[in-house]
Amino acid sequence: MKQATLHQLKVFEAAARHGSFTRAAEELFLTQPTVSMQVKQLTKAVGLPLFEQVGKRLYLTDAGRELLATCREVFERLSQFEMTVADMKGLKQGQLRLGVVTTAKYFVPRLLGPFCRRYPGIDISLQVTNHEGLLDRLNDNLDELQIMSQPPTSFDVSCHPFLENPLEVLAPHDHPLAGQKNIPIERLTGEPFIIREPGSGTRGAVQRMFEEHGIKLKIRLELGSNEAIKQAIAGGLGISVLSRHVLALEGGTSMLTILDVENFPIRQQWYVIYPKGKQLSVVARAFFDYLLDEGKRVAEDTAALKFRE
Template sequence: MIPATLHQLKVFETAARHGSFTKAAAELSITQPTVSGQIKQLTQTIGMPLFEHIGRKLYLTEAGTELLSTCQNVFEQLDNFEMKLAALQGAKRGQLRLGVITTTKYFVPRILGEFCQSYPNIDVSLQVINHQKLHDRMADNKDDLYILSNLPGDLEVHSEAFLDNPLVVVARADHPLANKKNIPIAALEGVDFISREMGSGTRRAVEKLFGENDVSVQVRLELGSNEAIKQAIAGGLGISVLSRHTLITEPPNGELTVLDVKHFPIKREWYVAHLAGKQLSVIAAAFLEFMLKSSQTTIENSSRRSLALQA
């Protein structure tokens, strides 16, 4: 066992994460020479260089990359130990790191709100991003749990479905197809359409369905925000396909309506997932259990109003 101190390992991990001694010093509230000194001592202890400077950039060596992975595992285990110790002492505190796709912002905060009533002393880090960025975070093991609708095919994960995620056709309330029943999907041929951005799971699902039914729409806009899409629909720029959960905040008989188009809704599910083999912290495990047990009731109470939008 190399005689390195935890402080040296923490300084190294922070510098490696930022790729900068200066930024590491700022995060740790120490001086840049102190960072350099700690890294120098750690390098001498290990007997191999951990960083290399190329131009003005700082890169990890092979030994540095291996040490970074080891440090991350060590600190994760220490964090988990602190939370377990707090649980044994009757205190519910710790950190919960969640990565979720953008559409979940319509219901995840409600679930978190109820959970935090039981765990008022936890710190929550919530990353709200699209599927592609979420995949990258998952591959780097940056969070405890992930909430998404498309499971990655190239990563080994443990996942559980906890909620339906129907995708529906949304139009302005005065659209010519509004209030009609059993609209054939072919009726969408050539319509002005507002699409989600590349990398969106909703976009992939819609393109797959349209392709299977030889339907070609006229994409007028590509937007990365569900709220922006709803505003564009209300502005008369076209129709779109959105998760029904995005309509939770819409008033009944408002500007938007759901079209009764055949082959819709597209049936999907929300999953909560984590990397296979990952040891969940006490707080993460508690949140996972809470979500699986109570999310359906929480979201149903919030989404009753959106059902009135169905044509």
């Protein structure tokens, strides 16, 4: 391994992550033969095969999996070192790797803006996926911090609430129940529902709520994005339960309304998490502290929004 180079390790990590030399080459702005050659040289240095190919897909061998874990540890330590040195110089520079669930994209950019103005030397890598996707990223240690509404129970994580995440019943503004007060939850029996895809944290919370009250959801549509669900509601295809944050940019022009249903909103929190025992980089620590300080202000701004009744 003394003959292995940092460049070869970066090429190998990209190929392992994508399961493809071609996609690794596209990411790294290299040619596919160059990627193949770098991996071949690294394989020679290791002395064991790193990949096996089945069809067009690359799969890691046991040695390859061990090397991938080592690569990620090396890259993380190097990143921490770079940012520690920058901090010693009185600077905040480097990259923040942040993973968030889909709904968080409605407020996270509003938090990132002031943070980036405060620390202009920081680059943000923001990955948006559903709850199960975040767990996969957590397992692979791809993010420094993650933002989600349902902390994982299968991982040992440090978990800190910083913002309320109320789940509301949304309907088109001309729905027969619009404007009524204290609507019994049983009145939603038989209403066509539009829900998120399996694996969504919002979907899990909604199903638990209705199961507790013995109500079976009449699912008309499953959609993979909140924006698609909002459009479907506005089009009269049904009602849904989504975070109040999905309406944050609409204000009084929204074609949707929040129904005043008993037992709603479902009270949840947004959490910032990271693996327990993980040493946060200087940049990640700065953003973590910023979230805990600024989260309350964002919550107050969201609570002040007015929607068409």
